[in-house]
Amino acid sequence: MQFEVRKSSDVVIVDLEGRLVAGVGDQVLRDVVNELLAEKHRKILLNLTNVTAIDSAGVGELVGSLRTSRHLGADIKILNLHERVRKALHLSQILPLFEVFEDEKTALKQFALA
Numbered sequence: 487m488q489f490e491v492r493k494s495s496d497v498v499i500v501d502l503e504g505r506l507v508a509g510v511g512d513q514v515l516r517d518v519v520n521e522l523l524a525e526k527h528r529k530i531l532l533n534l535t536n537v538t539a540i541d542s543a544g545v546g547e548l549v550g551s552l553r554t555s556r557h558l559g560a561d562i563k564i565l566n567l568h569e570r571v572r573k574a575l576h577l578s579q580i581l582p583l584f585e586v587f588e589d590e591k592t593a594l595k596q597f598a599l600a
Contacts, residue, residue, distance in 0.1 A: 487502060487503065487504035487505060487506060487510055487511040487514040487515070487537075488502075488503045488504055488514075489501060489502050489503070489514060489518055491518065491522070494590075494594055495594070495598075496528075496529055496597075497529040497530075497531055497594055497597045498522055498527045498529065498530050498531070499531045499533055499565075499590070500518055500519075500522070500530065500531070500532050500533060501533045501535070501536070502514075502515070502532060502533065502534055502536065502537050503536035503537065504536070504537065504538070505537070505538060505539040505540075505544075506534075506537050506539065506540040506541075506544030506547070506548075506571070507539060507540065507541040507543060507544055508541055508542075508543035508544075509543075511540075511543075511544055512543040512544050512546070512547040515532075515544070515547045515548070515551060516547050516550070516551065519551040519554070519555065519562070520554070523554065523555060523558055523560055527560070528558075528559060528560040528561065529560070529561055529597045530555065530560060530561070530562045530563075531562075531563050531564075531565055531590070531593050531594070531597070532548075532562060532563070532564050532565065533565040533566060533590070534564055534565065534566055534567055534568065534571055535565065535566035535568070536568075537568055537571055538568055538570065538571075539570060539571070540570075540571045540574045540575070541574075542578075545574065545575065545578050545580060548564075548575075548580070548584070549580055549583065552583060552584065561597070562584070563584065563585045563586070563587060563593055563596065563597070564584045564585070564586045564587070565586075565587050565588075565589075565590055565593050566587075566588065566589075567586060572586075
């Protein structure tokens with residue numbers, strides 16, 4: 487799994503690419519979110535456009551990241567779910583926990599309203 491971090495105003499956008507699965511993918515997500523939270527970023531947008539697969543470890547890490555961020559007064563939103571990833575999140579019944587957006591502009595606007 488690879489990632490790139492960029493900013494738009496006070497929102498940090500994490501562009502993830504690859505497979506969010508046990509081993510490398512879940513650890514990468516955990517590390518990047520924990521680092522952003524440690525740096526006091528409170529608005530995080532996870533761009534999953536190029537995440538092609540997710541397993542239970544990846545699902546667990548998304549939930550853990552959301553829980554940790556909320557505990558610290560931060561918010562995580564998701565952008566652009568690949569159909570396979572959307573289906574996995576739906577089947578695991580965690581999709582309703584997240585605000586999911588289809589375009590970056592709308593997601594950024596929603597952060598501004600919060």
